[in-house]
Amino acid sequence: MNNFNFSLDSTPPIQQYDNIGAYNTLRALMNRGENLTIKFFTSKDNKPCAWIESRYVAGFKYELQDSSLHGLINYLQNGIFVDFDINPTATEPLEANSDFQMEIFKMFVNAGKALQYAPLFRTQPRFLSAMLPLSKGKIIFRVERTDDLLDYLREKKQVII
Template structure:
């Protein structure tokens, strides 16, 4: 009988590491091919701020964000500019407050910045969410946030047509 020594902790910890470098390379490839990209923002189970990236030619994948990668992605979507905006894609920080809704914060950032957001009329939404999109030069950003009285008041106060 052979004596096998298995280290399950090492096996499980390496299985949970997300290949954000591969996701970054895939995103750069899409940008270099000048693809139109659709983006949705969310927080993953490990509390990392993320973007769901997809196009007609590439199936959706998760890309963990930090400030530089968010700015580079937005620069591409808004202006079509391609730069290698993230020198270390594996070095990503979790959100400081995991209870915050990352997608809602991004939506509010665009509203307060004066960006033109298109909303699905509320009478068409029967599932308790507010759906919207931000059309840009090289893609769209989609939002689907929980419909609350606070959110509706915020949208009305900021002259958003819903």
């Protein structure tokens, strides 16, 4: 009689995201001077991320650090690429319940940037859609729409209709 020893490990192997590959792709896009479309979000493991796409490259996730966020925004605003991420795998999770997209959105609003908003009647009632055009691309936002947020934006002289 054969004795079979079946043991199933219930924990799947954890694969680390290839953020080095994502950074190398981003670097290649910037070196070519491409216009980028960026969306910010928080990943499932609570890391700050950007969804990056261009005219010729499909969207991909890039996990951000403070230096990479500043380098990315600097490129979008000024078209200047500097090698800003010396260790793409050193990303850290955010504090619990952080909304990274909202933080970036408010950073631009507080800086007095004029965002272009989709008219409220055209968007889903739960969300507010906005775009920030920059010299080397654009940042797209889709944030939860609340009365407090609308009041805040009107107080900051953002044109919302």
